[in-house]
């Protein structure tokens with residue numbers, strides 16, 4: 654059965670691949686699962702039909718027969734559980750890869766999201782300029798630790814996994830800030846993720862929609 658995901662009808666990033674449907678597309682491409690996409694407008698996301706699938710009125714969602722999922726991490730985990738290629742078979746290695754999925758979304762992404770909020774949504778506030786260095790330093794605190802952990806390794810724990818897919822996706826949101834450039838090994842790690850053919854296909858697919866809109 655071909656699953657259907659949802660994506661922005663018109664992504665606010667104009668096709669930079671930062672909206673979370675790119676993460677799901679990447680996972681689908683990694684496991685070789687064809688998929689269909691239903692494009693949703695901002696108004697459509699808050700309409701009853703979409704809210705029945707996503708209680709918070711967001712993208713992405715995932716529908717496969719009677720199964721309806723929301724939350725990017727859960728969708729990527731579902732794909733990794735059902736297909737080979739994103740989680741190791743060894744039980745301990747699998748548990749560690751899942752740990753990295755949570756670490757990406759729960760530990761590394763929150764300060765990055767805070768930075769995005771500060772740079773974009775709070776830029777016009779009187780206190781914005783004073784606050785920004787604090788927010789950036791919170792991001793750096795996490796990246797310092799992640800950079801030490803990764804060291805010269807190619808991926809977070811042996812072979813590429815769903816943990817890397819989410820971590821690279823999370824770090825990609827930092828590109829425009831310039832902070833990623835301060836960490837040579839993390840910058841190279843993100844570039845390795847982007848160089849994967851599955852990522853390139855996912856990126857091209859979302860760009861095709863947003864470049865055309």
Ligand code: GTB
Pocket residue numbers: 664665666667671672673674698710711712713723724725726
């Ligand atoms: N926790 C949820 C998940 O992980 O799936 C969060 C989902 C989410 O934030 N979805 C966003 C959304 O639907 C799109 S991805 N927003 C519309 C709304 O809430 O009304 C976040 C996003 C949006 C835009 C950019 N951008 O333009 O760069 C990047 C990321």
